[in-house]
Amino acid sequence: MKAWRIVFGKEVRENLRDRRTLLSSLVFGAMFGPLLFALILGIVISREADKAGQELKLPVAGADAAPNLIAWLKRQGVVVETAPDDPEQAIAERRVDLVVRIPGEYPAQWRSGAAAVVEILHDSSRRDTEQAVRRARTLLEAWGAQSGMQRLLLRGIDPGIARPVEVQLRDQSTPESRGALILAMLPYLVMLSVFIGGMYLAIDITAGERERRSLEPLLLNPVAVWQIASGKMLATLLFALIALALTLAMFRLGMQFLPVAELGVRFNLHAPALLVMFVLMIPVALLAVGLQTLTAAFSRSFREAQTYLSFLMFVPLLPSLWLAISPLKPEAWMMAVPLFNQALLIQMTSRAEIIAPGWHLAAAAATTAAALLAAAAAIHFYRRPQMLEG
Amino acid sequence: MIKVDGLAKHFGALEAVRDVSFTACDGEITGLLGPNGAGKTTTLRMITGLLPPDRGAIRIDGVDPGAEPLAARRRLGVLPDARGLYRRLTGRENLLYFGRLQGLSANECEARAEELIATLNMSDFAGRRAEGYSNGQRVKVAIARALIHRPRNVLLDEPTNGLDIMSIRALRRFVAELAAAGHAVILSTHVMQEVAALCRRIVIIAGGEVVADGSGDELLSRTGAATLEDAFVALTGGEGMAA
Numbered sequence: 001m002k003a004w005r006i007v008f009g010k011e012v013r014e015n016l017r018d019r020r021t022l023l024s025s026l027v028f029g030a031m032f033g034p035l036l037f038a039l040i041l042g043i044v045i046s047r048e049a050d051k052a053g054q055e056l057k058l059p060v061a062g063a064d065a066a067p068n069l070i071a072w073l074k075r076q077g078v079v080v081e082t083a084p085d086d087p088e089q090a091i092a093e094r095r096v097d098l099v100v101r102i103p104g105e106y107p108a109q110w111r112s113g114a115a116a117v118v119e120i121l122h123d124s125s126r127r128d129t130e131q132a133v134r135r136a137r138t139l140l141e142a143w144g145a146q147s148g149m150q151r152l153l154l155r156g157i158d159p160g161i162a163r164p165v166e167v168q169l170r171d172q173s174t175p176e177s178r179g180a181l182i183l184a185m186l187p188y189l190v191m192l193s194v195f196i197g198g199m200y201l202a203i204d205i206t207a208g209e210r211e212r213r214s215l216e217p218l219l220l221n222p223v224a225v226w227q228i229a230s231g232k233m234l235a236t237l238l239f240a241l242i243a244l245a246l247t248l249a250m251f252r253l254g255m256q257f258l259p260v261a262e263l264g265v266r267f268n269l270h271a272p273a274l275l276v277m278f279v280l281m282i283p284v285a286l287l288a289v290g291l292q293t294l295t296a297a298f299s300r301s302f303r304e305a306q307t308y309l310s311f312l313m314f315v316p317l318l319p320s321l322w323l324a325i326s327p328l329k330p331e332a333w334m335m336a337v338p339l340f341n342q343a344l345l346i347q348m349t350s351r352a353e354i355i356a357p358g359w360h361l362a363a364a365a366a367t368t369a370a371a372l373l374a375a376a377a378a379i380h381f382y383r384r385p386q387m388l389e390g
Numbered sequence: 391m392i393k394v395d396g397l398a399k400h401f402g403a404l405e406a407v408r409d410v411s412f413t414a415c416d417g418e419i420t421g422l423l424g425p426n427g428a429g430k431t432t433t434l435r436m437i438t439g440l441l442p443p444d445r446g447a448i449r450i451d452g453v454d455p456g457a458e459p460l461a462a463r464r465r466l467g468v469l470p471d472a473r474g475l476y477r478r479l480t481g482r483e484n485l486l487y488f489g490r491l492q493g494l495s496a497n498e499c500e501a502r503a504e505e506l507i508a509t510l511n512m513s514d515f516a517g518r519r520a521e522g523y524s525n526g527q528r529v530k531v532a533i534a535r536a537l538i539h540r541p542r543n544v545l546l547d548e549p550t551n552g553l554d555i556m557s558i559r560a561l562r563r564f565v566a567e568l569a570a571a572g573h574a575v576i577l578s579t580h581v582m583q584e585v586a587a588l589c590r591r592i593v594i595i596a597g598g599e600v601v602a603d604g605s606g607d608e609l610l611s612r613t614g615a616a617t618l619e620d621a622f623v624a625l626t627g628g629e630g631m632a633a
Contacts, residue, residue, distance in 0.1 A: 001490065003491060006487070006490045006491055007491075010476075010479075010487050013479075014476055014478045014479055015478075017478040018478055209474075212474040212477070213472035213473060214472070214473075214474035214475060214476060215472070215474075216440070216470045216472040217470060217472065217473065217474070217488070217532070217535065217536070218488075218491075219440060220438055220440070220466070220468050220470065221463065221488060221491040221492060222459075222460040222461070222463040222464045222491075222492060222493065223460070223491050224460070385435075385440065385441050388435075388440065
């Protein structure tokens with residue numbers, strides 16, 4: 001039997017007996033992404049539901065001065081309340097979200113055809129009231145526009161004259177692409193699973209083996225160093241891939257329980273898309289394992305390796321963050337950038353976009369090349385005499 | 391047989407080994423004696439091919455570990471200073487893992503492991519996981535692991551470190567048997583009694599150099615000391631260095 005297979009078999013067997021590995025690789029690695037995703041999605045859904053469903057309560061000061069406006073507001077479903085006597089104070093003390101104040105001059109201004117002032121008192125530093133302020137403002141402006149048009153009509157003028165341009169928004173997003181806005185973080189969460197899945201093992205069988213003082217005896221066997229290092233990296237890869245498979249399965253499951261339909265969006269997280277993602281991610285897992293083993297090999301201790309590898313988890317965050325913040329048009333050259341290419345492809349897959357032929361292969365080739373480079377560097381570090389002492 | 395000629399190795403500005411030459415013959419226990427930091431472990435690591443020497447030649451049964459490291463290692467059984475076991479594997483599984491890496495077939499491996507478990511009296515704990523082992527049990531497994539492939543040459547670095555007196559005596563007997571069976575054994579230690587009890591030849595290393603090489607009697611007559619301990623102190627340059 002080839003030596004790397006002996007090493008691989010032993011590492012897998014030994015780590016399957018370790019509750020810490022199983023907990024950190026498989027349970028934590030597989031659950032973290034989907035749980036975070038479900039949590040955020042859950043918050044977004046409940047917020048959207050709140051906004052749409054809640055009735056607007058509007059404290060109005062001086063309501064007697066504008067009976068038409070008040071009647072109109074009530075017809076729009078607004079609950080008009082009496083404002084407190086000290087509106088400024090009440091807002092500062094958070095007793096009310098906002099107050100609409102109709103000044104005493106309002107009736108005179110209205111009758112004379114001058115611009116009648118209506119005030120909205122609010123605190124722009126309070127983010128939780130933004131929604132209510134925006135709704136109140138939109139309603140008051142709509143009332144103003146409507147009254148203006150009536151005045152023009154009374155004077156026999158086409159209201160269109162006062163509106164030389166009418167802007168209309170026509171949303172071209174498909175349900176999938178609206179969902180993908182929320183899915184922008186999916187590439188990161190999927191990538192995170194392989195980084196978490198392999199992390200504990202990469203540390204344990206490199207820096208950990210040295211710290212437990214069994215590395216020197218191991219290297220004294222008549223076996224080439226690359227075989228030992230490869231066996232260890234392949235064992236790490238296996239755990240990373242199991243974590244990935246579990247993560248994708250969790251996403252599939254989670255989508256059935258979350259009321260995503262309420263968002264009016266559809267996610268393409270069906271089995272075939274997930275299978276494509278799994279295959280897409282194999283080179284990423286390879287790269288993660290290579291980088292982690294390399295880092296663990298040059299770390300001087302278990303603790304140091306843990307610290308470095310925690311930082312390493314932010315590496316897959318960068319391309320995904322980039323995609324989430326500044327959406328860009330996918331182009332062929334991007335397939336040559338490791339991690340970024342797969343993040344892009346995962347995003348496109350989740351949006352059910354058409355991917356040009358050859359892109360999958362190009363991305364796999366680029367990331368695999370980077371992974372082999374990292375693995376070669378890890379083997380190089382294994383060969384250094386410092387490897388024995390840390 | 392292990393032949394070492396003019397070995398030198400430095401780490402940065404530190405000259406760990408300056409000039410070490412000796413021969414360990416088949417059927418003999420050669421004691422490598424020296425204070426801590428004298429260069430013993432570095433010398434052993436060069437013999438096993440883990441460290442490339444700056445200068446000098448090494449032959450293990452005629453094989454140069456620099457040119458053919460794998461062939462040289464097949465001829466060596468080494469108990470290094472680092473003797474950690476895999477805690478989540480049983481003692482027996484620890485042996486089998488190294489046996490397979492030495493290139494033994496699964497059957498050979500198991501037969502040889504049982505043989506060593508019997509010889510070293512390990513049968514009551516070989517089936518348990520190594521995480522609960524005592525110091526003595528750990529050393530036994532580490533020695534058995536080093537000998538699983540029946541190496542011609544055996545290197546033992548401080549084998550009795552941390553053992554109780556019963557285990558030490560059993561170990562000495564075992565090492566004497568190895569030599570009697572025709573193996574070349576190198577015993578590296580800083581413990582005088584170890585060498586006096588076992589070794590026909592004593593190589594004393596101090597400051598990275600061989601300062602004496604001969605039988606115990608030769609060392610006594612050369613230094614004019616009454617005991618081996620006095621001879622050792624005289625040869626290694628006084629009590630200040632031996633600390």
